[in-house]
Amino acid sequence: MSLVKRLGLPGTLCLCVVVVFALAAMLAPFVAPYAAQGIGTPNISAKFQPPSAAYWLGTDHLGRDMLSRVIYGARVSMTTGVLIVAVSLLIGLPVGLLAGYFGGWADEGFMRITDIFLAFPALLLAVLMAAALGAGMLNCIISVAVTWWPWYARLARAEVLVLRNQPYVEAARLMGVSPPRILLRHILPAALRPLGVQAALDVGPALLTASALSFLGLGVLPPTADWGQMVDAGRPFFPARWWYAVSPGVAIFLLALAFSVLGDALRATGRRDA
Amino acid sequence: MKRRDFLKSVGLAGLGTMTAARWSMAVAEDGAKIFTMAHPAGFPDLSPATSFSNDGAIMANVYESLTRYIPGQGDQPAKVEPLLAEKWDVSPDGLTWTFHLRQGVKFHDGGDLTADAVKQSIEWTVKTAGGASFIWSPVSAIAAPDAATVVFTLSSPQPLDMIAASGFAAWIVSPTVLDKDNAWFNAGNGSGTGPYKMERYEPGQRCILTKNDGYWGKAPFFDKAVFAVVEDPVLLQSMIEGGDADWTYSLPYDNLEGLKAKPELTVVANASFQTLFGMYNVKKAPLDNLKVRQALSLAFPYDDVISSGTAGLGSRAKGVIPAGIWGHDEAAPIPKTDLVAAKALLAEAGVTGADLTMTFATGDNVESVAGELWKANLATLGINLTLQPMAWEAQWQLAKSDPAAAQDIFVMYWWPTYVTPYDYLFNLFHSEAAPNYNLGYYSNPDFDKQIDDAAALSGTDRTKAEAMFIEAQRKVITDAAAVFMLDLPNVHVIRSDLKGYVDNPAYGHVVFVSELSK
Numbered sequence: 001m002s003l004v005k006r007l008g009l010p011g012t013l014c015l016c017v018v019v020v021f022a023l024a025a026m027l028a029p030f031v032a033p034y035a036a037q038g039i040g041t042p043n044i045s046a047k048f049q050p051p052s053a054a055y056w057l058g059t060d061h062l063g064r065d066m067l068s069r070v071i072y073g074a075r076v077s078m079t080t081g082v083l084i085v086a087v088s089l090l091i092g093l094p095v096g097l098l099a100g101y102f103g104g105w106a107d108e109g110f111m112r113i114t115d116i117f118l119a120f121p122a123l124l125l126a127v128l129m130a131a132a133l134g135a136g137m138l139n140c141i142i143s144v145a146v147t148w149w150p151w152y153a154r155l156a157r158a159e160v161l162v163l164r165n166q167p168y169v170e171a172a173r174l175m176g177v178s179p180p181r182i183l184l185r186h187i188l189p190a191a192l193r194p195l196g197v198q199a200a201l202d203v204g205p206a207l208l209t210a211s212a213l214s215f216l217g218l219g220v221l222p223p224t225a226d227w228g229q230m231v232d233a234g235r236p237f238f239p240a241r242w243w244y245a246v247s248p249g250v251a252i253f254l255l256a257l258a259f260s261v262l263g264d265a266l267r268a269t270g271r272r273d274a
Numbered sequence: 275m276k277r278r279d280f281l282k283s284v285g286l287a288g289l290g291t292m293t294a295a296r297w298s299m300a301v302a303e304d305g306a307k308i309f310t311m312a313h314p315a316g317f318p319d320l321s322p323a324t325s326f327s328n329d330g331a332i333m334a335n336v337y338e339s340l341t342r343y344i345p346g347q348g349d350q351p352a353k354v355e356p357l358l359a360e361k362w363d364v365s366p367d368g369l370t371w372t373f374h375l376r377q378g379v380k381f382h383d384g385g386d387l388t389a390d391a392v393k394q395s396i397e398w399t400v401k402t403a404g405g406a407s408f409i410w411s412p413v414s415a416i417a418a419p420d421a422a423t424v425v426f427t428l429s430s431p432q433p434l435d436m437i438a439a440s441g442f443a444a445w446i447v448s449p450t451v452l453d454k455d456n457a458w459f460n461a462g463n464g465s466g467t468g469p470y471k472m473e474r475y476e477p478g479q480r481c482i483l484t485k486n487d488g489y490w491g492k493a494p495f496f497d498k499a500v501f502a503v504v505e506d507p508v509l510l511q512s513m514i515e516g517g518d519a520d521w522t523y524s525l526p527y528d529n530l531e532g533l534k535a536k537p538e539l540t541v542v543a544n545a546s547f548q549t550l551f552g553m554y555n556v557k558k559a560p561l562d563n564l565k566v567r568q569a570l571s572l573a574f575p576y577d578d579v580i581s582s583g584t585a586g587l588g589s590r591a592k593g594v595i596p597a598g599i600w601g602h603d604e605a606a607p608i609p610k611t612d613l614v615a616a617k618a619l620l621a622e623a624g625v626t627g628a629d630l631t632m633t634f635a636t637g638d639n640v641e642s643v644a645g646e647l648w649k650a651n652l653a654t655l656g657i658n659l660t661l662q663p664m665a666w667e668a669q670w671q672l673a674k675s676d677p678a679a680a681q682d683i684f685v686m687y688w689w690p691t692y693v694t695p696y697d698y699l700f701n702l703f704h705s706e707a708a709p710n711y712n713l714g715y716y717s718n719p720d721f722d723k724q725i726d727d728a729a730a731l732s733g734t735d736r737t738k739a740e741a742m743f744i745e746a747q748r749k750v751i752t753d754a755a756a757v758f759m760l761d762l763p764n765v766h767v768i769r770s771d772l773k774g775y776v777d778n779p780a781y782g783h784v785v786f787v788s789e790l791s792k
Contacts, residue, residue, distance in 0.1 A: 061528060
């Protein structure tokens with residue numbers, strides 16, 4: 001079965017976009033036209049150049065090539081996006097599995113904790129956390145992950161509630177298989193697929209939230225390139241030097257959109273297979 | 275910039291401009307001449323006793339002080355001009371100051387300006403003990419021997435004519451309102467002698483002043499002065515471009531070229547009293563070593579920071595005392611950017627690499643550009659500079675804790691409460707038992723004594739005092755106690771049809787509206 005058939009045309013296109021961004025991020029030192037400027041070396045003799053053959057996306061207030069900055073920014077954005085989801089899964093999945101399988105007090109306890117987190121508007125909680133922890137990439141990831149994991153806990157729990165009454169799980173239990181083994185070998189693999197789709201779907205919003213924190217000055221610190229922070233830095237120059245704020249803005253838009261559509265496509269294949 | 279307000283202001287931007295324009299038109303319909311100032315920050319406190327912020331912009335039009343400071347320009351030395359006091363004299367020991375008041379001056383409430391009113395007003399400010407009331411601390415007694423004479427007795431010799439010219443806490447207020455509290459003043463009330471009277475104040479929105487018909491000086495041209503609070507720089511710019519405002523500031527430096535090209539706008543840039551510097555932590559290795567500090571100062575890209583951070587409008591800082599202030603040292607021995615010499619000094623000091631942290635104010639573009647460019651230069655010397663933006667309170671608390679655990683370089687701006695070099699040198703470099711503003715923890719008894727002596731002389735022998743201040747500041751420069759980054763320009767964007775505008779940096783971002791016309 002071809003990829004296009006499995007994911008549909010939009011899904012395939014978006015997969016390509018994600019792959020292109022991922023490759024650019026990984027190979028940044030080789031694909032960026034001015035690698036040093038991508039890292040942050042100033043080049044002030046060329047400040048605020050409009051897009052040209054030498055600088056495809058123009059230059060910023062310190063004369064750095066925007067294309068190189070955007071490519072290096074992809075490293076930060078993709079890593080934060082993926083890590084936020086990974087950390088959230090790492091916390092949310094075990095919590096959801098335990099709560100769902102054992103029920104009773106464990107369930108009540110864990111779910112009330114998730115309720116507390118879900119009661120806050122997600123971005124507000126992330127901003128509060130980031131403001132308390134201080135700026136920096138790691139703190140940014142922690143701040144967003146803290147608001148993110150309860151969703152996975154909820155989702156995992158819902159999956160387990162359905163799965164634990166399935167005949168094959170029932171059978172395993174009757175055969176005397178230990179609960180950890182049932183959870184890990186019989187329930188987890190079945191629960192992973194919907195969670196995986198959800199996770200792919202969430203990388204987009206996660207990197208969007210991380211960019212929002214950077215935009216507010218709570219994310220990665222300059223001179224490290226980061227899209228949200230670049231949009232903020234370019235905002236005061238917007239009407240006249242549009243390329244400064246627009247280039248990273250378009251990058252955020254493209255990547256967030258690509259992850260969302262890709263996630264949708266994955267979910268659709270899941271349904272078709274089922 | 276208040277980022278949290280960004281979404282709000284963008285959302286309301288279109289609406290805001292529309293309503294602002296409609297509102298101006300409504301006021302203009304009866305033919306009144308209006309001056310509109312678009313101010314990038316709010317006015318937190320309109321009490322003349324405690325106001326110690328942007329509110330000076332309003333205070334200076336409603337109230338007046340005894341004297342006014344006029345900064346030096348070119349060959350013209352700085353001077354103190356008469357305002358409510360017509361002339362004054364000082365006893366040879368510098369301890370007794372006699373001010374002779376202008377006659378025929380009336381408060382907005384109709385009362386006469388008398389010596390007793392001046393005495394009561396200043397005593398009220400001192401008693402309220404808020405804001406900048408500390409400027410009066412050298413004054414031990416005020417007497418009013420007759421209606422036109424006020425005599426101040428000081429406990430130590432100080433330049434009282436300059437203190438009386440302060441942009442904060444020196445306002446003379448009518449005796450009839452001295453029993454009122456801050457809430458009353460902040461409801462848009464007040465009574466001074468200035469060319470404008472309070473009409474209305476809507477916190478966070480605007481303050482409106484009306485012409486004082488009984489003003490003693492030249493009758494103001496504008497019937498009303500409107501101080502609109504507009505926090506978003508994008509909206510500020512569109513207001514001044516569209517003619518909804520006559521005066522504004524705090525637009526990004528890099529946008530000024532584009533504004534200059536418009537004939538209907540004039541960009542007024544001149545020196546301010548605000549200087550930017552980074553204080554080296556002299557209590558912590560490796561910056562406890564003079565050679566390392568000198569190397570760091572040699573590695574600072576002075577010209578590049580001025581050209582990139584302030585679009586070339588700032589100027590080289592000659593120590594901490596900016597041009598226009600007496601005590602400014604045009605020939606100060608400041609270093610030039612020289613990476614080779616810096617490398618040699620580091621080698622002499624035996625320092626091959628270092629990790630340093632520089633703290634600065636979150637969201638300040640000039641400071642962050644300075645940090646980024648400096649970091650790039652230091653990287654070539656094997657020094658890694660971490661740029662740590664912090665909210666002011668946090669930055670200050672960290673610096674006031676144990677110097678051994680604090681930042682390596684503390685970056686901030688300084689400007690004086692009233693115009694004296696002592697304000698800069700004492701606050702920033704005088705030895706302190708517990709750090710307050712001397713956040714590089716510099717301590718040099720010779721320097722302390724010299725500036726204290728100079729301050730004592732500054733009321734009676736200003737020439738000698740000035741020479742002593744200059745000599746003292748050179749000690750700080752040779753000791754490389756700080757990197758003197760730049761003197762910030764005062765940049766105001768005004769409509770070209772506005773006549774008579776002169777910026778006075780002694781009163782930061784204040785417009786004396788009565789001097790303007792169209």
